[in-house]
Structure formats: structure tokens, C-alpha cells
Amino acid sequence: MKHHLPTTKNLQAFLATAQHLNFTHAAQALNMTQGALSRQIQALEDVVGVALFYRQARGLSLTPQGSKFIPLVEDILTRMRNAMLEVAERSNRIKLNAPSCLTSWLLPKLMSFQQFYPDIEVELTSSIKHQVLPNFDEFDLVILYGKPTQSLSVTQYVLFDELLTPVCSPELWKVTLDDDWQESDLSRFTWLHADIEQQDWKLWIKSRNSGLQKAKRNQTFSTLDQAMNAAQQGFGIAIGDITLAKQDLNMNRLMRPFETAVASGQSYCLLRPEQAQETSIDSFINWLLEQSAT
Known part of the structure; x- marks a missing residue:
């Protein structure tokens, strides 16, 4: 032959x-x-x-x-x-991987993108655990939580920085506390945690310098969205990111007792391979960055 x-x-x-x-x-x-x-x-x-x-x-x-x-x-x-x-x-399908806690923030933006770019399909896969490194073998774009990467092999875009504050359902707040509440009264709630180390609550307590130590009752969840969902249903008070909670706050499903928020030093970043150059991906990135700024 x-x-x-x-x-x-x-x-x-x-x-x-x-x-x-x-x-x-x-x-x-x-x-x-x-x-x-x-x-x-x-x-x-x-x-x-x-x-x-x-x-x-x-x-x-x-x-x-x-x-x-x-x-x-x-x-x-x-x-x-x-x-x-x-x-x-x-060529017209974008595979996107993102933390599950971003779903409620991300879905309206994806639906809006689909209306303006009907020929481009965005396939969203959610991850329960935060990843350390992006997986570009299976995905075109990856959203990661953490400190912005210094890797030369990826291009990154900071969607937003994490700003934390306590949130709970308005009904629970009214039932638990009166108008003369003190910050120490927060310990009367069940504190809802998104990680076993309770880092978000520790960061908030440290930033307030109010003498508040810990709650009498605590409940830990495996993900932030689970903790926030529990807060909406009146199970306790959680520490949430104000950007992710914005829709629930606007719809009065959640309330924030404090106007101030503490920066965790973490961010939600969109990453793509350095060498990737595709029109559909460029269009989506530009759209998402524009929507994130509003």
C-alpha cells in the first residue's frame, strides 16, 4: 500500500x-x-x-x-x-463553568445575552466546590473565586470583588429583634456558615471590633448558595456578598441590617486561555463585563 x-x-x-x-x-x-x-x-x-x-x-x-x-x-x-x-x-457554542453560588446572578445575564446574540449558545455548568485552577480541557471559559491569578497562560477579567455583610429574611429580623437592638443581639440568631472554618463570620466580627464573639446556635452548609437559601427561608442570619445578594435584597427576600460591608480580598474572575481568539467568546466576555459593571 x-x-x-x-x-x-x-x-x-x-x-x-x-x-x-x-x-x-x-x-x-x-x-x-x-x-x-x-x-x-x-x-x-x-x-x-x-x-x-x-x-x-x-x-x-x-x-x-x-x-x-x-x-x-x-x-x-x-x-x-x-x-x-x-x-x-x-464555533457558536461557549462552554462556561462557574461556581453554583453565581447562578442567580449569572442566569439573567445569560438570558439577556441570548436575546441579543441568538446564534451563540452558552452552555453553563455549575461547580459546587471552588476550583483552584481553571479546567480548559472541558470549558472555553471558567469563572473562579479567589485572588486574581498571576498565570501567564490565561487572560483574566475581574467581574467583581467580594464584599460581605450579614443578611437575613425581613420577617425573621422583625420577630427576633425590636427597634432598640444592639450589635451584640446578633448572637440571638442562628448563624449560617458556608464553610466549616466560619471564615466569613470571623472576618465580619474582626472588622466590627464590637466585642461580638459568636452565636449560641450555628448551622454549616457546604456551599454559599445553600446558606443564602436558608437565610431567605428564615432559618438564621448569614454572611453574604452584596453583589450576589442584590436581586434578593431588591425583591425584599433578604435584608441587610448594616450599610457597611467588609472586603474579603477575594474576587470572582472570568478566565480564558491566553491563546484563545474566537469572535463568539469575545462577544460574550464584552457583554458580561458590561453587565457586571451595572
């Missing part, structure tokens, strides 16, 4: 000829002349180094090698079609 590969025309000509076992009918099916089809078959046989058809006076028939070659060629052409479809679809 020669070292170069057959062309797709060679393979298509072979399948048509194997189906019809007639050069004339196969040529008509492919909208080409009988001579051109015969040359395609001859070129394919030269490449593979064996005869694929018996050419007899009463017509064509497949050689054993030709019969064996049919499913292989069908598989090759099917894989090629699927690969072309995948490339075409992927």
Missing part, C-alpha cells in the same frame, strides 16, 4: 459503486461521468494496493477485500461528517 491517503472523493466513489455494482448507475448517483468514477476507483485501488472489484463481462462484483473495506469506509466518512458538525456547532 502506498503511503498517501485516499481522498473523500475516492471513498464516496467506492461506496456508491459497491452499492450499485454498476459504474453507470454509481456515476449518476454522484452526478459525475462514468469515466471520472472509474478513475476514482482505480486511484483508490492504487492507494490500498489491492483490487476492490472484479470487473467481469456481466458486471461488477466485490472482492473479499472490497467487502471488508465497506464498513471501514462508512465509519471513516461518518466520523468525518460528525467532526465537521462538531466544529461548526462549537
